[in-house]
Amino acid sequence: MTDRGSKEARLETRAAGIKDVAAAAGVSLGTVSNVLNRPDRVSPGTRAKVEAVMAELRFVRNESARQLRAGRSRVLAYVMLDGRNPFFTDVAAGMEEAAGADDLSLFLCNSANLPGREKAYLDRLEEQRVQGILITPADPDSPLLDEIARRGTPVVIVDRTRDTATHCSVAVDDVYGGEIAVRHLIEQGHDRIAFVGGQTALGQVRDRREGALRALAEAGLGPDHLIDITSPTLTVADGRNAGERLAGLPAPIRPTAAFCVNDLLALGLLQACATLRVSVPDDLAIVGYDDIEFASAAAVPLTSVRQPRHQLGRTAAELLMAETTEPAHEHRQVIFTPELVVRASTRRRE
Secondary structure: OOHHHHHHHHHOOOOOOHHHHHHHHOOOHHHHHHHHHOHHHOOHHHHHHHHHHHHHHOOOOOHHHHHHHHOOOOEEEEEEOOOOOHHHHHHHHHHHHHHHHOOOEEEEEEOOOOHHHHHHHHHHHHHOOOOEEEEOOOOOOOHHHHHHHHOOOOEEEEOOOOOOOOOEEEEEOHHHHHHHHHHHHHHOOOOOEEEEEOOOOOHHHHHHHHHHHHHHHHOOOOHHHEEEEEOOOOOHHHHHHHHHHHHOOOHHHOOOEEEEOOHHHHHHHHHHHHHOOOOOOOOOEEEEEEOOHHHHHOOOOOEEEEOOHHHHHHHHHHHHHHHHHOOOOOOOEEEEOOEEEOOOOOOOOO
């Protein structure tokens, strides 16, 4: 066996490194480094020879080592609130598009709205020296977000707002979203409306409920015309449970319409109505929120408040990348306006 063959046999038991490539190609370590990082500095012939050796040895660059030397990675991370909700994966798709355009990768983490799990992810991401963190936090005012930023890792808050401009943030006007949802139901002739949502400690739930109350007041209706159907989480299962609870109310006080704080709840409520033989929208009109893809594909296409999910994510990532590159960066708070998409789940009462 030749010496070259012996070396290749030994390399089969371990990953080829930059020194192996340099030795096999008969060039310096600096030349291999330039091929990897600054190919324009290497003549086409030498570059082709080094790349051929890399392919032959099945060389894979050690990105961790490069990032360690640089002190920062080429990775952004998104800590989403609920990986089960397509809204957040749609937001992540917008982030990924923006990151990819700048040759960055996007890591996804699911906190499941658990503060302890969220902190564990943030600790790991900071240790990995990610270039920046996008987060839909359980608590947007958490001091941990300030601490991470002070230690040098930029943080952009997504789908949440803060009273202070300490971070860039991207969100939707959820008060207005709740207002247009309930105004639409009132215009369809409803004056007893169920508000199907989670705990008001969650900012979006609180804001959407505030908007619902504004629409009632605008129509001369008191807050008692909004019947709260609370749920521990914002899932399809909780929506089904809400449907059973609504159906169990006495007919004289039973709401004729429901505003759900997200589409998963609305889809679960729609399922419950089908099981309980409650006609939608004749017996119960339903409005969801987010306008995820499944909303229009439901058995009864769902009226929903549309959020610009993709644009939300893309804008957040662009703000984060700007913060990592602009010496005189100023924090921006971007608020998008939602719109109502009317479908078959709501119809004017005669």
